[in-house]
Amino acid sequence: MQQDSLVEYGARRVIITITAIFCALLEIVDTTIVNVALNDMRGNMGATLPEIGWVITAYAIGNVIVVPMTSWLSQQFGRRNYFAASIIIFTVSSFLCGNAVGIWELVAFRFIQGLGGGALLVTSQTIITESYPPEKRGTSQAIYGLGVIIGPTLGPPLGGYIVDHFSWPYIFYINIPIGVIATLLTLQFVRSPKFAEKKSANEIDWLGIGLLAATVGSLQYVLERGQEDDWFNSSSITTLVVVAALSLFFFVWRELTYKNPIVELRVLKNGNLRAGTVLSFILGFGLYGSTFIIPLYTQSTLGWTATQSGMLMIPAALTTAFMMPIIGKLLERGVPQQYLVALGMFLFFVYSFWGYKILTPADTGADAFFWMLIVRGIGMGMLFIPITTLALSSLKGQQIGQGAAFTGMMRQLGGSFGVAAITTFMSRQNMVHRSDLVSQLDINNPEVQQRVHSLQAGFMSKGMDATTALKSGYQALDYSVFKQASVLSYMDVCLYLGIMFLVCVPIVLMVKGGKQQKKLDPSAMH
Known part of the structure; x- marks a missing residue:
């Protein structure tokens, strides 16, 4: 050595x-x-x-x-x-x-x-x-x-x-x-x-540090708080979007012209790192997005506890753990990274489409999630390692640390973008589905009347007077509309998340793989 x-x-x-x-x-x-x-x-x-x-x-x-x-x-x-x-x-x-x-x-x-x-x-x-x-x-x-x-x-x-x-x-x-x-x-x-x-x-590069903090700090704030603050209707969100955009522009200009930059952007000239950085963003989007929606669905719609929701995800995590060494060995034997990434993305599409099919306004049992989440576990195992090795495959020495920082940041930002995009999309879809469902509920329709009266009778049997029971019946009907609209929104998220990964499959296959075994020189690894 x-x-x-x-x-x-x-x-x-x-x-x-x-x-x-x-x-x-x-x-x-x-x-x-x-x-x-x-x-x-x-x-x-x-x-x-x-x-x-x-x-x-x-x-x-x-x-x-x-x-x-x-x-x-x-x-x-x-x-x-x-x-x-x-x-x-x-x-x-x-x-x-x-x-x-x-x-x-x-x-x-x-x-x-x-x-x-x-x-x-x-x-x-x-x-x-x-x-x-x-x-x-x-x-x-x-x-x-x-x-x-x-x-x-x-x-x-x-x-x-x-x-x-x-x-x-x-x-x-x-x-x-x-x-x-x-x-x-x-x-x-x-x-x-x-x-x-x-x-x-x-x-x-003190100016570079300040511009970097302003860029990513503002962007992260906008992504985390945007939905809650109603996006561009909030002056603070609008201001911070402008701050992030200007800071990013001046940060890139500064880092490319300064003698001792805080972030070495020139390392992105490496094609494999550029591809790996983009794929890390998509991985973060899918990883954190799917980790976010399943517990949210099981807790808010099915009424599970936090512990039950967390336990549901464990078999998938163990599957990923099982897959990791296998994928590592396949890479060492020369299987091209982009083939594994493409297969992982296709499996993630299968998982998402499966979710789209099994989510129902009625109770979806824990058993229904099991195999779907196992597919996600296999897909995640096939995505993480090949993307990382592809990104770092032809870097040497200091560049490895710089490359790891880029992929790490993009995975984090991808997760933030994913959660922010999903939250916003769901709240919009909720409103769309709710108005669609309400427009089909005609109060004069005999079936609707029959449903309300049966709900009223149920509440009266629990000791309510007729007027309060009727009001509670309408509230119960309104809640079932809300629940159905929520489930339809979750279904939409699963479908679009799946389509996003499916679209990436042919793009990934066009990326040139890195032959790290031949290119990397151990003596340069410092």
Whole structure:
């Protein structure tokens, strides 16, 4: 092994891999574990619904601001030091989140936690990639992918269990022991590559940092809060869209002309990385979008608990975990990445179309979801590793970290775009379907009258007087219309999500695959 190579062997590689995966898991589980505890937090802190939403938004904004800067920060402070510092920031802010007494105090600590967490994801990927020789690159991405794919699924059931059996601060406290162990292991085992000399304070691209924070911070805010604030009817949303657009323009101009850019945009000249970045965005859209709609449907329409909804997703996550090493081996044997990605996208289409077929206004049982979600699990396994290896396949040295930062940021933004687009689309479709259904409900129609009278009779049998029972009958009818409109909206989401992935299949097949085994030089991996 050459001196400047970061490839590790034996027990040392195992320890580094486990440390990096735990850090990636810490970060990802924390993005979804909070969702099921929001109600309890709101009650404890006397917060409004829009205020408690900031607990998620602040974390996402912190995350997405720091991700593109991770490669530069690693060079500036040394990767091991930066990674260890990020774990410490994440762990300390987890403790502070659990001890927060006011809503805005909690939001501030969540933002800091997001700044620490964003680095964990991308740096974990770079550390794992560089610890394995090039011919084992598929396996290394499979191992890393386990954390990324399983994380969003583990969050809700784990959060549900903790909230049901303990109290909400413990969803933050469980990070502390893992964070302490991960910090010690990082300082002991992770090595820093020999980067070029770090920049002095006056050479640092402070303007680039400011423009980047303004761009991604504004964009993330718009995506997270847009639907709730009624998009362009809100002056703050309109202002931030303008800020994001202008900041992006000046950021790109600055990074391409400045001598020491904070984000090396020139690395996007690599065709495989460009393709991988776009595919990462689509993957994020599908991964977070589908992780968002199934629990939402089962809880809001079928009345399941958070724990039940979370448990439903576990078999699919285990299927993905089972698929990861298989896909890693297929890549090592030379199966082209784009064929696997195309097949994964087709399977995701099958999953979505299946969802479109099985969702009904009547109760959809847990059994109906099982095989559909297994197909999703197989599809996700086929998407994550090939997309990542394709993106990083022909990069060397520092470029690997820069490439990982781009794919990581685009996956995050894809998820935010996915959730924002789905939420907006569903609320619009709800109104369309509701007005369609109501237009077909003629109050003079004998069948409608018969339904209302049977509902009235049912309420009267429970001791209501005739007038109150009639009013309750109309309310019950209105609720069934609302429920049916909601289900039709979920069906539309499944259908369009599936079509989006199906359209991508021929496009993916046109991408030239990366032959990483021949191109990558182990001695350049630093």
